[in-house]
Amino acid sequence: MREEKNYWQALNLALDMAMAEDSSVFILGEDVGLYGGTYRVTEGLYAKYGEERVRDTPISENSFTGLGVGAAMVGMRPVVEIMTINFALLALDAIINMAAKIPFMSGGQYTIPLVVRMPGGVAKQLAAQHSQRLEHTLMNVPGLRIAVPSTPQDAYWQLRQAINSNDPIIFLEHELLYFTKGILDSSIEPLPIHRAQVRRKGKHLTIISYSRHVLLCLQAAEQLAKQGIDAEVIDLRSLKPIDWDTCAQSLQHTHRLLVVEEDCQFAGSGAEIVTHLTERCFFELDEAPIRVAGRDIPTPFNAQLEAASIPQVADIIAAAQRFRYPS
């Protein structure tokens, strides 16, 4: 199959295929059944697979995520949808204390083949409590893995891989990506789930990002190219673990590092990326790395302030222009 799909359609297709292939895969969450999911990701699955396998839950994030953990312990492959990542704060006990730790504390007697999907990020004027990014929190939890697909192709394959994995995986979906389009080619051999991908080759600087901001970085790179600055753009695709090798290889020929994240800068993913790569590639760096990140404030409701609180294409371009390039 090779056709253009929306991001949500790719996720929907991945769930459909996984459920068709494996009867232990089931979905649970708020409004995933009859309503078809807030972002249509589970559309049509309730009708196809029935209420046993597509289960609507009460508003009880910690309980139904905990249910997912228990089901995973006894051999099921649950896919939990948390309506938005903001509500995942209520489910952190199930995620951090149970899902992430049970394999370790049971000495490997239990695996947790659990996927927790979370729409998140700054969308359109949803205000501070509904515009969060929690990657900084989740990255700091040993035992979890975090996938951050940015394209329909990755959304499809990484969700398939996540469902097949025996580790608990947090699947972060940016709310502004659901209606982005891209070619979904199920015949292309997928990259390993945690492998980063070079989206644009370039020789002057390496821009590292993930999820929706990869798209902004690519736009910035096109404009930078017109100014003679040739940016390489790396889509991490996974925040835990991070594919450092791909990043380091890029720095070996660009010697300049720019990290772009929507999440707040302080102690965020960019802090980890810059620190690790500086430790590893110190003598490759010709400039101090630059982070372009969200402001350290709750996301404002006002549309202009909201836009100003997170990196835009112009911010990425301005940051890239701060480097000195070989003449």
Add this chain to the structure above:
Amino acid sequence: MKYEITLPVLSDTMTTGRLARWLKRPGDKINKGEAIAEIESDKAIMEMEAFHSGYLAEPLAPTDTDIPVGQIIGYIVDEQEAATAQTHSETSPESSAEPETTKPEMAKPEATEPKIETPEAITTPAEPISTEQKSPSVSGVTSPEPKTIPPVHGKRIASPHARALALKLGVDLSHVPPGKDGRILAEDVLAVAHQAPTLNLEAGPPFRLEPLTLMQKAIANNMIATLSTPTFRTTAQISLEAIKQSAEQQQISLTLLLAIACAKTIKAHPQFNAVYTPEGMAYRDRVDVGIAVDVPGGLVTPVIRDVAERSMDELAEDWRTLKDKIKQQRLTQQEYKGATFYLSNLGVFPIVYSFDALVPLGAAAILAIGAEHNGRCSFTLGCDHRVVSGADSARFLTSLQEQLNAN
């Protein structure tokens, strides 16, 4: 105790040195402060003093090979017997077999000889304990090998990549002109590294390759470092009649009198004592004149300090001392660094009508003097155009002529 002797840093441009010779032999008694070896740096041969008293111990580094600064070149030990036993990996048990006959001052109850560490024991560290967490990367990440990077000289900032490249390409960072932003990045190092065109020696006759002496390397680096200076030259014909008579009458070196005349002229034209830096023009309040001196295997530029203000006797004494040190190859870096103005005189070669000289880094100008023709010598003033302009040089030479005639 056993102390390591390491190759000292004798000048701030020195990254390797050669042991000219050992002044002591293994087992010789050494007093703290005593000279134990002669080290050839990029400019001079200098004596190296012992930092501890004891006995010189093997293994000693060989002479006449390039050795990185900081490398261990020998040891000083407390016990004479230990000095020569160092090359054997086993320590002799005989000393502890007869404790009562060894050194009376050690005759404490149960005194045993301190165990002497073998070189192997020192140079082979225990299995390093890695405190690094294996990062959970897809293919497993290990930290990069630590590298030795030359220190950054002065106040200029070089990027890590620039420093690594400089090390790899053998470029001396102190000779890399920084970019407009005052920082040295990789491109700046590469620009210096690529300055020397690669020669195809194979196309010509058979040849032999002699390694560059440290002085040759230093001269090459210093000269390449001048390439980024925008230079112009102004030539004047000036009579040396008066100053020559003066030198003969007073029995003073003509070179010194020329240096003094230059220094006094600079006092009236202080911009010639300035130097350009990206941060601003540095005006120095003392005229230190560097004088190019021909030596076997290259040249050195001993510096006479404060030439404009000090008495003739003092200056003459300084100049004699410097010349003696040059003859003995004992010039230290304090004695050849930091001139604010340079003088190069080829007047002793009658065939030289005129020549120009490269403006060394750190000065605004250099004066090149040719031999006398028809009663006059050519004075060519090479100037950094960032500091002075053509009319400045003309005024300088005019004043200098007056100075010389006033002698």
